[in-house]
Amino acid sequence: MKPDGPIKLVSQLLDLPIVDSDGCYCGIVDDVELTGTPGQLLKVKSLLVGPGTYRERLPNWAFGLVRTVAGDHIARVPWSKVRSIGSTVRLSVPGGTLGLLKSEVRVERFIPHKGAF
């Protein structure tokens, strides 16, 4: 599906995995940011990715738990960077340029780079 037509936000976009132009998984569509005014067509401005978005979607106690473990950062993916939507959301750029792979990079520092086939 091209990202320029009408879209059902919940059944076709929300909670889908995001894959960047290098084929790397770089998060889930945790929420969306819309633009528009009442009575007019709404447009998706950006996809929101990261545990900070759970504040609106989970009970307070559960969000507190998630925040303790994973933090509360949010990354924004401009709609213009979305190439296609199917069983995943495909991006037209590497996830790193949008700040989507920060946690992977942070953890990678602690993983030895040897000994594996």
Next chain:
Amino acid sequence: MNPLELTLGIMTAVGGFVDISELVFAAKAGSTFGFALIWVFAFSTVGIIVFSEMSGRVAAVAKQPVFNLMRHRLGLKLGLVVLAASIISNLITCAAEIGGVALILNYLTGAPYLPMTIAVTLGLIVSIWVLPFKWIERAYGLLGLFMIIFAVALFANHPPWHELASGFVPQVPKGLSTKELLNFGYFAVAIVSAVMFPYEVYFYSSGGIEEGWGPKDILTNRLTSILGMGLGSLLAISILANSAILFGPVNVDPEIPGSVALEAAIPFGKWGLVIALLGMLFAVAGAGVETCLANAYSIAQFFGWQWGRHKKPWEAPRFTLTWIVLFLAALVLVLTGVNVMTLVEFAVLFSILVLPLTYLPLLLLSGDREFMGQYANGSTTRALGWFYFGIVAAAAVAALPLYLLTSGGNG
């Protein structure tokens, strides 16, 4: 379809089918109820074949494993509930497998149990770190084929074939007291749970992605599911039947995994015992790897991280950290001193509670024509899927009362 790859895939599935829970419950079921629970194994095997085939097909067509899609289908809140339940179930199962491997090594070498659990955990961690996915799967699965000794032992033990065959017909033994009837019900539910463990589906579908399956692999997926799991189930049924012949008549309750190995030792002596223990060792160790990786797959897929052991460990860092931490958490559980058999019982009990939550989204996804196109469930698969979903839902409702009423099958 490469015939060699297909054969290896099927043999791997056969060798990897049996885990510590199936070992224990097959042997106990045989000694307690003779051949009367064979049909439950056969019946549950059809169920796991149906759902494994579905999960493999979804992986091949959508190129997405179960948990990636489960969150999209269930939403964040319910998805988190399923994730939490799966993590607990898989963690207990993984701990039971680690304890089981340590016990088997204790039988083989005489080394003390608790230090052995640490060595086993480190050994499993190193094997996943060093080997790529295909080798991990093949090594444990193919070495688990030593378990075939139980099928060979069945022939050597000269079972009454007519009675054994009648065990495949659904039945409840006549003349049981209420207490025995409840015990029979508990064993039936436990076997359904042990055969249809949720981790098997998570691991199978993620494995399909690890191996780069596409629509061309639909037939391979179907044959691997049907033949691999079907033949693997025959090994579990052999254990049950041997137990019915050898242990039942002399009132021996095979309480520990070591008793199961005696089924091969009685007809074949020392070498039968060693081969049986080696088969159990690799099959249970393989299940330990599968439960831990299945857990890490679920977490990584739910949150959209890089995952998979077809990548180097540092190319999927959060996934790597997760499976290492999960192995260590399972080890801590074992080191608390809780008995392996207790872990097995809890693993089986908790898994049956999770099963409906695992299989419902899979059933919905694999039947969605918009999503799966021409590869969506056909009428037979759909009917079988909903039938088995009803069965696991009923088993989930019955599991806890049966466990309490029978004191975990000992009542």
